[in-house]
Amino acid sequence: xxxxxxxxxxxxxxxxxxxxxxxxxxxxxxxxxxxxxxxxxxxxxxxxxxxxxxxxxxxxxxxxxxxxxxxxxxxxxxxxxxxxxxxxxxxxxxxx
Amino acid sequence: xxxxxxxxxxxxxxxxxxxxxxxxxxxxxxxxxxxxxxxxxxxxxxxxxxxxxxxxxxxxxxxxxxxxxxxxxxxxxxxxxxxxxxxxxxxxxxxxxxxxxxxxxxxxxxxxxxxxxxxxxxxxxxxxxxxxxxxxxxxxxxxxxxxxxxxxxxxxxxxxxxxx
Numbered sequence: 001x002x003x004x005x006x007x008x009x010x011x012x013x014x015x016x017x018x019x020x021x022x023x024x025x026x027x028x029x030x031x032x033x034x035x036x037x038x039x040x041x042x043x044x045x046x047x048x049x050x051x052x053x054x055x056x057x058x059x060x061x062x063x064x065x066x067x068x069x070x071x072x073x074x075x076x077x078x079x080x081x082x083x084x085x086x087x088x089x090x091x092x093x094x095x096x
Numbered sequence: 097x098x099x100x101x102x103x104x105x106x107x108x109x110x111x112x113x114x115x116x117x118x119x120x121x122x123x124x125x126x127x128x129x130x131x132x133x134x135x136x137x138x139x140x141x142x143x144x145x146x147x148x149x150x151x152x153x154x155x156x157x158x159x160x161x162x163x164x165x166x167x168x169x170x171x172x173x174x175x176x177x178x179x180x181x182x183x184x185x186x187x188x189x190x191x192x193x194x195x196x197x198x199x200x201x202x203x204x205x206x207x208x209x210x211x212x213x214x215x216x217x218x219x220x221x222x223x224x225x226x227x228x229x230x231x232x233x234x235x236x237x238x239x240x241x242x243x244x245x246x247x248x249x250x251x252x253x254x255x256x257x258x259x260x
Contacts (some may be wrong), residue, residue, distance in 0.1 A: 006203040015173055019180030023189035030107055044255030049142070052242050060235065060245075064228055065251035071224070075217040082213060083206055089214065 036081050038089040039074035149174035152181060224251035 055063070078089040108115065142156075147223040149156040163229030231248035235241045250257055 015168065019177065019184045022184050022188035022191055024188065024195045026195055029167050040106060041255055043258035044219050044250035044253060045257065047247045047250065049243050049248065051246070052240060053238050055235075055241050056239055057236065060168040060232060060239075060241065064232065064252065067249045067255075068221075068228075071221060071254035075221070077214050079210055079217070083210055086206060086209060089250045090209075 031084060036079055036088065037086055039077040041074060104213070145171060145174075152177050220254075221252070224248070224254075228252045 081089045149171070152174060154174045156170055156174055158170040159165075159168040159173060220247040228248040228251065231245045233246050247257070
């Protein structure tokens with residue numbers, strides 16, 4: 001009896017693909033390419049022995065503040081971009 | 097004893113046909129009750145099967161074959177659907193777990209890379225700031241700045257002098 005049932009089941013048509021394949025999607029919030037540009041680092045002040053300037057203390061302090069902030073901001077931007085797209089700015093910094 | 101039982105046996109022998117009928121009737125009644133129970137049980141099982149199939153979104157009933165589709169006996173489509181759903185859930189769980197584990201690993205890797213980058217940047221900034229302080233102290237007396245001071249400014253800004 002059981003054998004008959006087994007034999008019968010073998011010939012029975014069995015439907016396939018009633019359920020779609022499972023998909024687990026990774027949602028990536030990629031920022032626009034414009035936001036992923038590494039920090040701009042133009043050429044700095046010429047380091048020429050012939051160049052000597054007289055700059056008052058207050059102005060010197062201002063220049064130092066701006067330069068320090070520029071360096072910190074550029075480093076932070078590169079780190080942020082590397083966080084989003086690993087390795088995209090580390091190579092640029094190494095090439096400097 | 098025998099004299100006492102013999103009239104009873106004689107009477108029984110006379111009513112043998114009726115006794116057989118009685119026995120057959122009893123068996124029939126017992127079978128009938130059994131059948132009623134089996135039928136109720138079967139109806140209940142089929143009803144539950146129909147409910148299960150309906151909740152999976154397929155029909156319990158047999159499907160006649162079309163020109164391109166084969167005919168299915170009752171419950172076959174439903175069983176395949178339920179098996180497919182169970183498979184779907186298992187695979188989805190597995191994929192989700194794998195995706196989450198990958199995301200966690202990625203996050204850890206990023207954290208490590210960023211920690212290193214942050215340390216490097218902080219060390220470079222500290223060294224540049226010390227150099228700047230020294231260069232500025234030298235320029236303090238005459239307000240005259242020279243190559244050292246410019247180089248220190250480039251250093252804190254993380255810039256290089258233009259190439260000639």
